[in-house]
Amino acid sequence: MKWIVGILGGLIGLVVLCILGLWVYGLRVEAGHSVEEVVIDRPPAQVFLWLTDDNRLKKWIGGLAEIHEVAAPPNGGEIGRKFRMTESYQGQSVQMEAVTTKFEQDRAISIDVSSIGDASNGFTETVDYTLTDLGGRTRIRLDGRARYTGFVPRLLEPIITPEATKKLGEDLARLKSLVEAEPVAVQPKIKGS
Numbered sequence: 186m187k188w189i190v191g192i193l194g195g196l197i198g199l200v201v202l203c204i205l206g207l208w209v210y211g212l213r214v215e216a217g218h219s220v221e222e223v224v225i226d227r228p229p230a231q232v233f234l235w236l237t238d239d240n241r242l243k244k245w246i247g248g249l250a251e252i253h254e255v256a257a258p259p260n261g262g263e264i265g266r267k268f269r270m271t272e273s274y275q276g277q278s279v280q281m282e283a284v285t286t287k288f289e290q291d292r293a294i295s296i297d298v299s300s301i302g303d304a305s306n307g308f309t310e311t312v313d314y315t316l317t318d319l320g321g322r323t324r325i326r327l328d329g330r331a332r333y334t335g336f337v338p339r340l341l342e343p344i345i346t347p348e349a350t351k352k353l354g355e356d357l358a359r360l361k362s363l364v365e366a367e368p369v370a371v372q373p374k375i376k377g378s
Contacts, residue, residue, distance in 0.1 A: 216342050217310075217331035219350040223357040225323045229291040229316045230368040232323045235360055236294055236314055237263075245360040247352060248273040261287035269301070274352065285291070292316055306337035321369075324358070327353055 200318040218262040225232050233308045235241045239252045260264035266285040271278060280301040287295035300307035317324040331349065333339045 186232075186353075196238075217333065218355055219329045219331070219346060220326070221350060221353040221357050222324060223325040223361050224319065225325060225361045225364050226321075227323060227364050227367070227369060228321055229318050229323045231367065232316060232325060232360075232364055233291045239268075241363075245363055246272070246356050246360065250278075260287075303335075306338055307334045309334070309336065310330060315369055325357065329353065329356060349359055354370075 207363050224371050232365070235245060242252060243249045249270060254268045256265075256267035264287065268283055270283060271283045272281065273279075279299050282301055283296045283298045285294065286295055286297055286302070292349060293316065296309075296311060296312045298310045300309075303371060308331050310329055313326075313328045315326045315328070329349070333342055333345065338345065
């Protein structure tokens with residue numbers, strides 16, 4: 186009987202040790218941080234269209250089933266645009282609300298995203314898209330910083346973040362493939378050049 190208690194105690198200790206290890210690792214400075222980048226053989230203006238057109242977004246962001254604007258910015262620009270999205274990934278569907286916080290035509294977009302619904306199983310994230318002109322080619326960098334709410338998502342952050350980074354890489358590879366399948370957009374000539 187003692188050996189059964191010893192085995193059960195050992196198993197419980199192992200589970201507690203794993204939970205403690207995940208919790209401690211989730212406290213690191215880079216927790217929730219995902220970065221991916223890709224070079225696309227098209228000019229920034231052509232790539233930027235794929236970041237701002239809702240129908241194009243659904244083609245390259247894996248699992249993005251729905252996106253629609255819920256509030257236009259008061260000044261008519263892009264900063265402050267609020268929209269809702271539904272995305273499915275690995276059998277899970279999540280609804281999100283997002284707000285554009287930075288918009289530089291053909292150069293950069295920043296978006297604050299929050300999950301909608303159960304706060305004990307949610308997240309907030311800031312996503313920065315930066316485009317760099319490489320002389321007719323574009324380096325696009327996606328930098329996301331997520332903060333998970335609720336005990337279980339915070340505990341599982343060391344597992345969630347690498348999966349999120351993997352998905353970002355897959356999404357950017359899909360974006361590259363789609364943009365490069367288009368003919369090169371003709372850039373207007375500037376007078377005097």
